[in-house]
Structure formats: C-alpha cells, structure tokens
Amino acid sequence: MGEQKHVTLRMDGVSKVFAKVESDEVTHALNTVDLTMASGEFISLVGPSGCGKSTILRLIAGLILPTTGTVTVDGKPVTAPSPQRGMVFQKPTLFPWLTVEKNISFSLRMQHKLKGNEEKVERMLQVIGLEAFRKDYPGQLSGGMAQRVALARSIIDEPDILLPDEPLGALDAFTRMNMQDEILKIWRERWQLAIMVTHDVDEAIYMGTRVIVMEANPGRVIADVPIHIDYPRDRSSAAFLAYRVDILNQLHYAGHKS
Numbered sequence: 001m002g003e004q005k006h007v008t009l010r011m012d013g014v015s016k017v018f019a020k021v022e023s024d025e026v027t028h029a030l031n032t033v034d035l036t037m038a039s040g041e042f043i044s045l046v047g048p049s050g051c052g053k054s055t056i057l058r059l060i061a062g063l064i065l066p067t068t069g070t071v072t073v074d075g076k077p078v079t080a081p082s083p084q085r086g087m088v089f090q091k092p093t094l095f096p097w098l099t100v101e102k103n104i105s106f107s108l109r110m111q112h113k114l115k116g117n118e119e120k121v122e123r124m125l126q127v128i129g130l131e132a133f134r135k136d137y138p139g140q141l142s143g144g145m146a147q148r149v150a151l152a153r154s155i156i157d158e159p160d161i162l163l164p165d166e167p168l169g170a171l172d173a174f175t176r177m178n179m180q181d182e183i184l185k186i187w188r189e190r191w192q193l194a195i196m197v198t199h200d201v202d203e204a205i206y207m208g209t210r211v212i213v214m215e216a217n218p219g220r221v222i223a224d225v226p227i228h229i230d231y232p233r234d235r236s237s238a239a240f241l242a243y244r245v246d247i248l249n250q251l252h253y254a255g256h257k258s
C-alpha cells in the first residue's frame, strides 16, 4: 500500500443547528466541539442516539458545513467532500447493478487506476472474506455482507482520514469481532487517522487509541479518554474493564449502587 501522508484535523468551536421540519424550533445537534486529531490515532466516538456522532463525521467529510466554528485539515477549511476523507455510511450504499468485485474496484476504475492495482481488489475481497461472492450482486447479500463491501470500497481509496459510521452495526457478534480485528489491521499497516462512530462501549475501547464520549440535548463531548493498552487488546483484562466502568459511568449506565 502507498505511503501515508500525516494530517492534523481540528474542530474549533464547532456547533451545528438544524431547523425542525414541523415547527419554528431548532435542534442543537452539536454545541461547541473543540477537538484535535492526527494521523496514527484511532478515535472512537461513542454516545447515545441523537448526540451528534454522525453530524461530527458528516462535518469532517464536508457533507455539511458548521453553523459556527471551523473544521480544518492541516489548517485548510473543509468545504466539500474529498476522496482524502472516506466516509463509510451506516446504511451501505452500493451500486445494485454492479457485482461485489466491481463495487469494490469502482473508484479505481473511475480514476483509471485499476490496471496494476488488481491485487488490491483481491486483498480487499480476502479482508472482508467475500472471495466466493465476487460475482454476486448487492441484492443477493445479507446486510452484514453488504456492509463489509461498503467498508472495502472506502478503504481501497487509501484515504488520509477514514470515517466509518457504525460500520459493524449490522453484523452478528462473531463476524463483528473478526471485522474489528480486520479494520485494526488495515489501520495499523498505514496509521492513517480513523474516526469511527459506535454505540458499543466495548467496541470503542477495544479499537480506539482514544474514546470520545458524547451526550445529547445539546449534542456535546463530555469526556476524551486516551486508552493506554497495547494491541491486540484483551477484552477481559483488568485494564480493559476499568476503562469500561469509567466510560459507562460517564454515560450514567453503570447502574446505581444503593
């Protein structure tokens, strides 16, 4: 794989307000977020539904613009989407008329880069475990398989910043754990900046160099927890469990001691 560029991403005083459809009220999807993230980090964004996780990814992807504040990559404001920042959507968006193989190689073909990169497509098919399904169409795949194809399609572009939005949500527990390891392997080969949304605290700790904890109404960051455990991580280690208790406490889900 190619040499990775080092990038620094900053969100300074970023807020996002949406108008509500049925009334004059507004939704404070995000309230003054200040974050600095850089290549080599794996950021897990975790928090309840509606706390603004997808909004953060969409702002970084350049799909929406902040109401106040700035999002910059190496000092340059993000104003539009770029292949440098690859979003993996919650609901996989595949081309139904293309096979698995052609969905994965789509952007390479668009950039006339398929020639000489065929082995990359093979590698991706292996990584997602769908070599036997290369000639199948998205309509023939399960939700989890489609999600893996969508992930492969973004990774093959070698973006500087990878933005998966709950990429493993549709998978069964075992496939999910395997895919966590595959994503980590890809990230550790190239040390790009990964910012992944999840609502699973264990997944956030297992994968992240940093876990950013969020809360809703208004959407905001309530904690930024560096995870000091070497990879591969042991989900049942004392250190892992201590982070789990800490983060669940931040989210008020640890249960009450009476």
Ligand SMILES: Nc1ncnc2c1ncn2[C@@H]1O[C@H](COP(=O)(O)OP(=O)(O)O)[C@@H](O)[C@H]1O
Residues within 6 Å of the ligand: 018, 019, 020, 027, 028, 029, 047, 048, 049, 050, 051, 052, 053, 054, 055, 056, 219
């Ligand atoms: N395009 C939009 N128009 C109006 N409201 C939106 C839009 N996108 C998100 N919201 C609202 O902003 C809040 C945060 O949404 P989102 O970032 O999708 O949360 P999460 O991904 O954490 O579940 C929610 O209340 C949601 O309803």
Ligand SMILES: [Mg+2]
Residues within 6 Å of the ligand: 053, 054, 055, 090, 165
């Ligand atoms: Mg979301």
